[in-house]
Amino acid sequence: DIVMTQTPLSLSVTPGQPASISCKSSQSLLHSDGKTYLYWYLQKPGQSPQLLIYEVSSRFSGVPDRFSGSGSGTDFTLKISRVEAEDVGVYYCMQGIQLKWTFGQGTKVEIK
Amino acid sequence: EVQLVESGGGLVKPGGSLRLSCAASGFTFSIYSMNWVRQAPGKGLEWVSSISSRSNYIYYADSVKGRFTISRDDAKNSLYLQMNSLRAEDTAVYYCAREAISGQPPQWGQGTLVTVSS
Numbered sequence: 001d002i003v004m005t006q007t008p009l010s011l012s013v014t015p016g017q018p019a020s021i022s023c024k025s026s027q028s029l030l031h032s033d034g035k036t037y038l039y040w041y042l043q044k045p046g047q048s049p050q051l052l053i054y055e056v057s058s059r060f061s062g063v064p065d066r067f068s069g070s071g072s073g074t075d076f077t078l079k080i081s082r083v084e085a086e087d088v089g090v091y092y093c094m095q096g097i098q099l100k101w102t103f104g105q106g107t108k109v110e111i112k
Numbered sequence: 113e114v115q116l117v118e119s120g121g122g123l124v125k126p127g128g129s130l131r132l133s134c135a136a137s138g139f140t141f142s143i144y145s146m147n148w149v150r151q152a153p154g155k156g157l158e159w160v161s162s163i164s165s166r167s168n169y170i171y172y173a174d175s176v177k178g179r180f181t182i183s184r185d186d187a188k189n190s191l192y193l194q195m196n197s198l199r200a201e202d203t204a205v206y207y208c209a210r211e212a213i214s215g216q217p218p219q220w221g222q223g224t225l226v227t228v229s230s
Contacts, residue, residue, distance in 0.1 A: 031214075033214050034214075035214045035215075037212055039212070039218065041157075048205075048207070048220065048223055049157065049220065051217055051218070051220075054212070054217035054218075055214075055215075055217070058217075060217060090156075092156065092157055094157070094218075096211070096212035096218060099145055099147075099162040099164065099169060099171055099211070100159060100162060100171050100173075101147060101149065101162070101209075101218075102159060103157040104156075105156055106156045106157075
């Protein structure tokens, strides 16, 4: 099974400042179809996870452009250019290249 | 619009059984693999089980193997999870989710809560 490792596990950010979360997979997430099946989710307090980024860098519908994803192979990064109060919650990376999905441990983001 | 609606959650005693259902609409259900994912209170996301199109491939997390059974009825556009020998640690919100394919991200339902308690 693919192991997903996120760092850091918690982050305290001043509003307006940038934030970055790393996600590393134990195997390449590059599929033979040329796509890389890496996703980022945000789970706000009391809510279901919501998709932010799919296939490494594509923003899902309605996601603000302050969120961006990058990376390739086994190393990936989610960046928030200017953190806002509404961005608090737990961020998860997820691999979908295998039918057995696996998730990172989650990164809790709070506002200073 | 893709919709996945879970049902069947509730309170059950340890050792009991429960059957979750997921009604799918807005896409051709039969051609997609489907998954169940759960989240225990205060914990992270945990993949539970997957079933391929035509049910050719079925996988389970070690934590539920031998106790849970995933199935699908393509004629009814429905996914199921039969949960037997339930334990307190199975308490979680259970999400039904559609596989990701090129250009199409995974789709999730809103979840159904399963509580195992005496």
